[in-house]
Amino acid sequence: MVFPFSSVEDFRIELSEEHELFRKSVRDFVESKVMPKWREIEESNRIPREILNEMAEMGFFGVGIPEDYGGQGGGQLMTAILTEEISRAVPALAVTLGVNHLFAIPILLFGSEDQKKRYVEPIAQGKARGAHANTEPSGGSDVAGIQTRAKKVNDHYVLTGRKVFISGAGDADFLVVSARTSEPLEGKRWWGITVFVVEKDTPGLKIGQQFKVMGMRGEQPYEVVLDEVKVSPDSIVGPVDEGFKVIMATYDHTRIGIAAQAVGIAQAMFEKALNYSLQRETFGQPIISHQMITGKIADMYMKLEAARLLTYWAATLADKGKREFIVAASLAKAYATEAAEWIARQTIQIHGGYGVDFETGIERYLRDAIITTIYEGTSEIQRLTIVRQLVRQAFGMKI
Numbered sequence: 459m460v461f462p463f464s465s466v467e468d469f470r471i472e473l474s475e476e477h478e479l480f481r482k483s484v485r486d487f488v489e490s491k492v493m494p495k496w497r498e499i500e501e502s503n504r505i506p507r508e509i510l511n512e513m514a515e516m517g518f519f520g521v522g523i524p525e526d527y528g529g530q531g532g533g534q535l536m537t538a539i540l541t542e543e544i545s546r547a548v549p550a551l552a553v554t555l556g557v558n559h560l561f562a563i564p565i566l567l568f569g570s571e572d573q574k575k576r577y578v579e580p581i582a583q584g585k586a587r588g589a590h591a592n593t594e595p596s597g598g599s600d601v602a603g604i605q606t607r608a609k610k611v612n613d614h615y616v617l618t619g620r621k622v623f624i625s626g627a628g629d630a631d632f633l634v635v636s637a638r639t640s641e642p643l644e645g646k647r648w649w650g651i652t653v654f655v656v657e658k659d660t661p662g663l664k665i666g667q668q669f670k671v672m673g674m675r676g677e678q679p680y681e682v683v684l685d686e687v688k689v690s691p692d693s694i695v696g697p698v699d700e701g702f703k704v705i706m707a708t709y710d711h712t713r714i715g716i717a718a719q720a721v722g723i724a725q726a727m728f729e730k731a732l733n734y735s736l737q738r739e740t741f742g743q744p745i746i747s748h749q750m751i752t753g754k755i756a757d758m759y760m761k762l763e764a765a766r767l768l769t770y771w772a773a774t775l776a777d778k779g780k781r782e783f784i785v786a787a788s789l790a791k792a793y794a795t796e797a798a799e800w801i802a803r804q805t806i807q808i809h810g811g812y813g814v815d816f817e818t819g820i821e822r823y824l825r826d827a828i829i830t831t832i833y834e835g836t837s838e839i840q841r842l843t844i845v846r847q848l849v850r851q852a853f854g855m856k857i
């Protein structure tokens with residue numbers, strides 16, 4: 459097998475008829491119920507309740523969550539297809555879905571049986587919402603640098619700190635929250651962080667301002683303030699002081715979902731650009747016949763399919779439990795999000811003045827695409843992960 463892979467198994471994408479039937483059912487739902495509402499979502503900055511209720515009825519909140527915990531099963535590839543199809547219409551709605559996974563995955567990977575039943579089951583059934591509160595004013599990329607404190611007092615913990623850019627916090631019933639329980643050890647900055655579940659009505663938990671970010675209208679993030687929030691040791695997810703590993707393992711999985719968001723954006727933009735370039739005429743011919751536009755359409759198509767292949771490949775590796783999924787997830791996240799941003803930009807260019815007009819519903823995808831390059835590990839952080847994993851995979855070395 460070619461360097462740095464060792465088996466042809468690592469290159470299979472296991473897409474089946476079942477995946478395509480599922481895609482069709484999601485697309486039918488999205489075309490009839492979500493697409494007609496994009497303008498209302500942009501203008502009101504709210505996802506209509508009826509869309510969420512119907513998604514719950516369709517079982518969409520349970521996709522990717524095991525049946526034992528109220529989900530539909532389906533794994534990462536099924537989740538990627540769901541995310542892609544929803545993002546093709548309204549990327550912010552995929553964020554609503556994604557934050558539930560950001561909440562549920564750490565519990566599924568490291569939580570107790572009781573936590574899985576108590577918290578993951580209602581999320582999977584669409585009866586409750588989750589959020590993931592890690593980023594702080596002092597920084598999001600450097601997870602080991604968080605400053606929120608969890609102090610042990612008698613038989614419980616008291617959390618104090620501030621989190622920023624927390625998606626879904628305004629409607630969340632439960633949040634996973636990272637906090638420092640011990641000082642770092644020498645040479646182990648990551649040591650001493652613990653992950654807790656905090657329920658929304660816990661005294662001291664306050665949802666602060668909503669950030670006015672450039673895109674993802676309908677699901678823009680919030681500030682979360684923890685003012686002496688008292689929680690029991692039962693709320694700890696995974697080992698005490700080893701929460702850094704819980705968070706990193708979570709992002710290894712969820713960043714495939716961000717790549718899938720980007721693929722959905724890229725798909726929507728590609729379709730619009732192709733249709734418009736066939737219809738719009740200048741100088742007596744459709745603009746697709748002008749070589750500079752022909753070249754753009756070809757480049758868009760190349761990047762779109764490469765992004766999709768990387769994303770499905772990462773999802774397949776994750777579903778097979780292969781460790782190589784971590785590097786694949788970062789390759790997919792960095793590539794697909796940057797491709798979506800580029801494709802959205804070219805789609806605007808191809809539409810000329812109409813491309814920058816809100817009413818055509820095109821410029822919103824560029825605003826959303828840029829955000830995908832930032833959250834759940836910026837493009838720069840993905841590149842760090844890619845090289846670290848490559849060196850570990852190829853030479854067994856840690857850098």
Ligand SMILES: Cc1cc2nc3c(=O)[nH]c(=O)nc-3n(C[C@H](O)[C@H](O)[C@H](O)COP(=O)(O)OP(=O)(O)OC[C@H]3O[C@@H](n4cnc5c(N)ncnc54)[C@H](O)[C@@H]3O)c2cc1C
Binds near residue numbers: 599838842
């Ligand atoms: C719309 C939105 C929703 C979000 N939702 C959530 C959420 O639900 N939960 C949550 O916890 N967080 C959330 N975030 C936060 C997001 O994950 C962080 O913004 C992101 O991780 C980057 O952190 P930062 O903004 O603090 O930038 P910083 O970490 O301060 O980075 C600043 C710049 O420096 C670069 N940089 C940093 N370190 C390195 C390095 N070692 N090498 C090279 N370059 C580096 C970064 O790539 C970036 O370009 C959300 C953010 C947005 C915009």
